Amino acid sequence: xxxxxxxxxxxxxxxxxxxxxxxxxxxxxxxxxxxxxxxxxxxxxxxxxxxxxxxxxxxxxxxxxxxxxxxxxxxxxxxxxxxxxxxxxxxxxxxxxxx
Numbered sequence: 189x190x191x192x193x194x195x196x197x198x199x200x201x202x203x204x205x206x207x208x209x210x211x212x213x214x215x216x217x218x219x220x221x222x223x224x225x226x227x228x229x230x231x232x233x234x235x236x237x238x239x240x241x242x243x244x245x246x247x248x249x250x251x252x253x254x255x256x257x258x259x260x261x262x263x264x265x266x267x268x269x270x271x272x273x274x275x276x277x278x279x280x281x282x283x284x285x286x287x
Contacts, residue, residue, distance in 0.1 A: 190215050190271045192222060197278035200250070203237055204230060219252055220265030222275055237279060250279050 195208045211225055223246070227235040238250050245265070246252050252259045253276040259267045269275060 189213065190217065190269075192217070192269055193272075193274045194222070194226065195274060195276045197276060199279035200234075200237060200277050203233060203279075215271075217269050218265060219254060219259045219267040219269060219275065222269060223252065223265070223277075226277075238277060250277065252277055 189212045191210050191212050193208060193210050196204055196206060201207050211222070211229070213221060213225060217225075223238060227239065238247055238252075239245070240247050246259070254262065254267055254269055255273050256276070259265065
């Protein structure tokens with residue numbers, strides 16, 4: 189098992205009522221594995237704020253950083269996260285509702 193520190197910034201922090209947490213995952217997880225685990229832990233509230241409609245991509249209003257590097261500039265949700273890494277999830281704005 190591997191421990192990852194997750195930091196929440198902006199709207200996500202307000203939504204979850206916390207600024208950070210540590211989660212345990214099987215060794216060598218991807219950013220996508222971490223987001224899916226967080227979605228399980230925090231439910232629809234987290235999923236709708238962070239993931240796109242199908243849950244297979246990060247919402248355009250959200251940024252996910254692994255050790256201060258945006259996963260969009262790495263391998264996206266397939267980015268591997270090392271032991272002791274810090275994952276930051278931040279919403280640029282409050283997620284708009286409706287369509």
